Amino acid sequence: MSCTCKHTPHLQQSVRRPSSSLPNDHVTKYHARTFGLPRRICLPPPIATISRIEKFSSAHRLHSPHLTDEENAQIFGKCNHVNFHGHNYTLQVDVRGPIDPRTGMVVNITDLKKCIQDSVMSLVDHRNLDLDVPYFAQGIPSTTENLAVFVYRTLAKHYRNTLVPLAMD
Numbered sequence: 174m175s176c177t178c179k180h181t182p183h184l185q186q187s188v189r190r191p192s193s194s195l196p197n198d199h200v201t202k203y204h205a206r207t208f209g210l211p212r213r214i215c216l217p218p219p220i221a222t223i224s225r226i227e228k229f230s231s232a233h234r235l236h237s238p239h240l241t242d243e244e245n246a247q248i249f250g251k252c253n254h255v256n257f258h259g260h261n262y263t264l265q266v267d268v269r270g271p272i273d274p275r276t277g278m279v280v281n282i283t284d285l286k287k288c289i290q291d292s293v294m295s296l297v298d299h300r301n302l303d304l305d306v307p308y309f310a311q312g313i314p315s316t317t318e319n320l321a322v323f324v325y326r327t328l329a330k331h332y333r334n335t336l337v338p339l340a341m342d
Contacts, residue, residue: 218271225266229298232259233315267337
């Protein structure tokens with residue numbers, strides 16, 4: 174008897190294929206082995222969140238083209254200084270999704286690390302956000318909030334279904 178749960182369609186397909194060498198109860202055996210359950214109980218794959226933390230340093234100037242120089246100075250204070258200033262940032266990227274029963278992973282952490290390095294870190298680490306990053310060079314103020322939006326939009330191109338959405342309190 175095969176498992177007919179809706180949570181493991183990729184495994185159901187391999188069970189139903191006549192040419193498959195897998196026994197009919199492969200899916201329930203997986204569930205039983207993985208979760209220590211009776212063979213006939215089907216559960217959705219477990220969901221996990223994987224986090225990757227990177228650190229980088231960047232310079233910027235908080236300045237909005239939509240405000241006057243006086244308004245910028247009043248709102249942003251010393252962070253509006255014309256010669257820029259720098260910060261050390263900590264970036265945490267969270268990826269959430271079902272654990273693939275074949276690999277035991279939500280995503281390959283090595284691939285995630287490379288994607289973060291190539292897509293984000295190479296653009297922002299030891300750079301001037303306002304001058305060196307095209308996203309901010311078009312006049313978007315380089316606030317921490319806008320930096321988070323930039324990182325999210327950049328990584329969402331690669332991890333659209335698993336990247337944890339931005340949540341700001």
